Amino acid sequence: MRRIGRYLLFVALLSSAFSCKKVIQEKIYVTEDNDTSSQKLPEYVITNYGAKGDGKTDCSVIINNLISRLPASGGTIVIPDGDFLLNSSIIVNRNFVTIRGLNAGLRSNVDVPPSGIIPPGGGSKLLLGTASIAVSVPALPDVNGRKNRVSGLIIKNLLISGGTTTKGTGISVVQDNDGVRIEDFIGINLNTGIYLNAADAAIIRYCWISECRNSIEMPNGIQNMISNCQLGAQPGGITVKLTNQENFIFTANHVYPDGDVNLQVNNSRYGNISSNNFQSYYVGVVELNSSSNNLINGNLTWMKLPGSPGRQLRGQDNDYGVFRINGDYNMVSNNTINCDWAASSADAVTVRSESGLNNRFQNIKISDTRSPRVFLVNSDCEIFNCVPAPKVIQGDASTVYIQY
Known part of the structure; x- marks a missing residue:
């Protein structure tokens, strides 16, 4: 029994030793892999280098000098609380640059700022002076015959303002x-x-861009996502304009009035437009132009009555439509469209799809179906469980396929 006991004790100690050795080895591995000086990227707080957040002193030269000091592996430029004036653009011409504020502060012109702060106030703010763009990634020359790309740019926790008038671009x-x-x-x-060209796998989220002429414009991209944002535009503007996009996602956004178009998608395919809340005063809330194989699902759309009811059609005729679908093989399903039509728009169209092939509409709940032309479509459309057949008018001589 003593020998067996000693043997078991020896095995236990040996097992414990191996176990401790494993823990020590894992700890050393983590330390060696992640806690070396070579892994630490520089972080520059701009006020430590002379920048003043007084809304009067140009800070663009200081910020650009700090960006030029970053290594090829990147680093962070920190914008503390204050109003940092830009008379020239912040130029990002290298990879893995982060421009980070401490917080974005108050979000609207109607918010009352703290005393002595340029409204909207508080937080980390870049203020356009004579600069036309706050943060710019300009076209860069090719390197060794290869097309250049800028990777890993991060901008967060920051407010950019044109000042007391509407001007310039926040991020280009x-x-x-x-x-x-x-x-x-x-x-x-x-x-x-935001103007974002030729983006691959870009993510724009948790942003509030609602007191601008246009919120977001994105030409020429693939696999990009805009989510959980609050967006708006001014009369005559387009809140979000997506052109030549592929495999994009636009989801869980709240789009306010007062832009002419909430979402315009041009020559794009394989997009997912889902679970958004669209509000507008005008027809043409959502427009798909020459765009195919897109899904528009589960959105709530409310076309409100504007202060001047005559502007509800914004110069268009009654055929224009609240949803305009022009393209092939688009699926529009499970959407709710509430329209407060003015008396002058009694004959107005809610959904228009006169161009394209095999567009499908199903389970669309439309609150106001008084118009005799709720749907204006061509013969290649399929309509399931939306409105009674007499409310569907075909723009050509063929028959539209309708099922209940």
């Missing part, structure tokens, strides 16, 4: 780019909040 990325992240960004009093 012209160069081909990969993995851009724009989060918790507020854009106010700008002509365009």
Whole structure:
């Protein structure tokens, strides 16, 4: 029994030793892999280098000098609380740059700012002076005959304002780019909040860009996502304009009035437009132009009566439509469309799809179906469980397929 006991004790100690050795080895591995000085990226707080958040002192030269000091592996430029004036654009011409504020502050012109702060106030703010763009990624020259790309740009927790008048662009990325992240960004009093060209796998989320002429414009991209944002535009503007996009997602956004169009999608395919709340005063809330194989699902749309009912058609005729679908093989399903039609719009169309092949509409709940032309479509459309057959008018001589 003693020998067996000693043997079991020896096995236990040996097992414990191996176990401890394993823990020690894992700890050393983590330390060696993640806690070396080579893994630490520089972080520059701009006020430590002379920038003043007084709304009067140009800070663009200081910020650009700090960006030029970042290594190829990148780093962070920190914008603390204050009003940091830009008379020239912040130029990002390298990879893995983060421009981070401490917080975006108050989000609207109607919010009362703290004393001595340029409205909307509080938080980390870049204020356009004579600069036309706050943060710019311009077109860069090719390297060794290869097309250049800018990767890993992050902008977050920051407010960009055009000042007391509407002017300029908050973020403009012209160069081909990969993995851009724009989060918790507020854009106010700008002509365009975000312009993002040739983006691959960009994510724009948790942003508030609602007091600009146009919120977001994105031409030429693939696998991009806009989610959980609050967006708006001014009369004559387009809140979100997507052109030449593939495999895009536009989801869980709240789109306010007062832009002429809430969402315009041009020459794009394989997009998912879902679970958004659209509000507008005008027809043409959602427009798909020459766009195919897209899904528009589970959205709530409310076309409100504007202060001037005559502007509800914004100069268009009664055929224009609240939803305009032009393209092939688009699916519009399980949407709710509430329309407060003015008396002058008694003959107006809610859904129009006169161009394209095999567009399908199903389970669309429309609150106001007084018009004799709720749907204006061509013969290649399929309509399931939307409105009674007499409310569907075909724009050509063929018969529309309708099922209940």
